[in-house]
Amino acid sequence: MAKTKSVAKAPAAKQKTARQKLAAAAPSAPGIDIGIKVGERKKIAEGLSRFQADAFTLYLKTHNFHWNVTGSMFNSLHTMFETQYTEQWAALDDVAERIRALGFNAPGSYREFAALTSIPEEAGLTDSADWREMVRQLVVANEAVCRTARQVLDVADDADDAPTEDLMTQRLQTHEKYAWMLRSLLQ
């Protein structure tokens, strides 16, 4: 038994050494050089992080109201909120991945989002809140997302960061439309 063990250990030890040699020879990641200076990339990433915090807060609010809406408007609002939060959820991924492509970490915790968002914290409204109050909050939150997107657009424009400008333009168009559609319910 002892002999078998020592025979089995020898190749494993050799493999480990070979892996270590490969790791030592592998090239390390080069610095980011996409044509935007690091200071500008940082400013854009910080703006996108604030946008992400607003967008996530709005996403959660929209999903919350999809769950908790009541009253005569239940069916249409339940469906409308679902359409919006589903689209918003996909966009969150695009924003996070743009931040990563710029070389920075994307925010991804409630603590970070709460610290970064411009949308004030409100009660969850789970106790039979009027649907009009839910819609009003969503109008206000969609407009907050729009204002932050415009700020990021300015910073991205200064750095000729077309992909971020494109992303923010798309989000702006979408959230302005949501704000209009939601506001129309209250007019």
Ligand SMILES: [Fe+2]
């Ligand atoms: Fe649902």
